[in-house]
Amino acid sequence: MLDRIRSMRPGLRRSEQKIADIVLRQPHAVVNASVAELAHDADVSQPTVVRFCRSIGCSGYQDFKLRLAQDLAAGPARPEDAVRPDDPVAEIAAKLLNRSIGALTRLRNQLNPDALEAAVQVLTETRRLDCYGFGASGVVALDAQNKFFRLGLPVVAHTDSHVQAMAAALLGPQGVALAVSRSGRTRELLRSVDLALAGGARVIAITAGGSPLAGRATVPLLVDAPEDSSPYTPMTSRIAHLAVVDILQVATALRRGVHTGDPLRRPAAALRDDRQLVSA
Known part of the structure; x- marks a missing residue:
């Protein structure tokens, strides 16, 4: 907070x-x-x-x-919680897991329920979903694609800046862009969001409060997970962003009536058949 x-x-x-x-x-x-x-x-x-x-x-x-x-x-992050070069692997594991647990606890406390409700409503109504992100946030965008396509929703993740901009310009008023960014200040991502909005699409942003991306979004989902990402790839913010994607996907599935199970059972059955063939 x-x-x-x-x-x-x-x-x-x-x-x-x-x-x-x-x-x-x-x-x-x-x-x-x-x-x-x-x-x-x-x-x-x-x-x-x-x-x-x-x-x-x-x-x-x-x-x-x-x-x-x-x-x-x-409590604030303590200096002794930082990973050090001479730490045993078990100590590194404990510190990183504690950091992830803390990130999820903060996320639970800070998520705005009204914003979540609005985001799920937008996702329930949309006919097409584009997921945008770069770097570690691009991995989250790909995870969102993997989660939402199981609902039978046309969804594509774009992590290349040029393709992303072209897709955003074509998204249109029937579409929704899910934009993911820890900082909310990446110039190429903001350009894609502006193009999507100009075409009438709605934008859900998973990003930091007070960022330009949060200010542009139709529905901003604020996730503040400060971390030093200079020596390592962002970890705590990625865990928090992935958790938000899970929340959105499960809630959207229930709102869309996917609790009947048919759209979810078909891909699961296909994978089960593949596994049986391999084991045989």
């Missing part, structure tokens, strides 16, 4: 920035403050406090305080 507020602060209104500054300076005090007390300390109105909470992806003040408390309880 604090990372999200820090990243979104420049794009907030001036009155909301005053609230953000207090939260960043005194997060523990804010957890115990009433909406009237926070409004008084920031010299703003109580409706402004509520608007601030909604601006950062919370449903209201109580939801904001709950998420902030959960964030503080999880």
Whole structure:
């Protein structure tokens, strides 16, 4: 929550920035403050406090305080949790698994249920889905393609910038683009999103709060997973993004009526037949 507020602060209104500054300076005090007390300390109105909470992806003040408390309880990343060259493999495994568990816990606490509901509604209605991403986010886009095509939905993942731009320009008002980016600032991805929107398509973005991609998206799903990706490929953000794709696919399957099982059983049966032939 604090990372999200820090990243979104420049794009907030001036009155909301005053609230953000207090939260960043005194997060523990804010957890115990009433909406009237926070409004008084920031010299703003109580409706402004509520608007601030909604601006950062919370449903209201109580939801904001709950998420902030959960964030503080999880604690910041500790220097001793960093992977070191002299660590035994078992220690490396423990540190990386703990990092993934922490990322999923934060994701559970920070996802906006209203935004999830809106994204699933868009996916339920669409006739075509394009998945966009580059690098590690491109892997997530490919995973989304693998998940959604099982629903009988026409879906393609595009991880080449030129092909992606052409596909976005052709997507049209019946289509949806699922754009994945940890930073939300990749120029080529933003161009593809702009092309999709210009053609009437809707865009669901899995990205960081306060990013240009989040600002463009029809439905932004904010995932703030700060990590140092300079020596290694992004890990915690990838785990969180994959989890969001799973949530969207399962919820869309249920909304589309795929719980009857037929579209899911056919590919499973085909794979089972292949396995039986190989074993024979």
